[in-house]
Amino acid sequence: MPYAVDFDTVSTIGLETSPVAEALAGLRANEARYFKNKYGHVFTVEPADDARDTIGWVHRILEEERGIVIASPPLEATAFEVDGIRWAYVFYENGLSVNVLYTIEDNGKRAVGFKLSDGMDIPTELSSFKFARQKSKLAGTIRGSYFVIKNEY
Known part of the structure; x- marks a missing residue:
């Protein structure tokens, strides 16, 4: 069932199995606040089983x-x-958030971003990336990195 993320009252709904559930919920709420403030978009997530195409x-x-x-x-x-x-x-059990920004027009920005929840270690598969730190009232310290997408998807 889809869940509209509330950034005023941070909830761990759907993230309970994560060892860093509170921090991951804060990270998710931080993203929801960004999209609401910048685009007026309500950030709504769904369980992984219902989002197989996106994943x-x-x-x-x-x-x-x-x-x-x-x-x-x-x-x-x-x-x-x-x-x-x-x-x-995509929000992962270990506290990782992966996002894809894909401008529909040719020659637009296209990138993959990684954000690590406060308190999680850098996953082995991302050990080659350098992570910058950002403070968030909702998520504590967020560490982030990205790479530019070169191909068409």
Whole structure:
């Protein structure tokens, strides 16, 4: 069942099995606040079992672009389009959030972003990336990195 993420009252709904559930919920709420403030979009996620197409698209990009296979099971995902940009997010049990920004027009921005919840270690499959730190009232310290997508998806 889809869940509209509330960034005023952070909830671990759908993320309970994560060892960093509170921090991951804060990270998810931080993303929801961004999309509400920037685009007026309500950030709604659904359980991984209901979002197989979205997760498959994200995993295909990771595998084909960089040979990355995320070891942790996905818990939730979402996909939507705003202002000519296709977005996809997958939230993983270990506290990782992967997002794809894919501008629909040719020659637009296309990238994959990684965000690590406060308190989680860098996953082995992402050990080659350098992570910058960002403070968030909702999520504590978020560490993030990204790479540019080169192919068409």
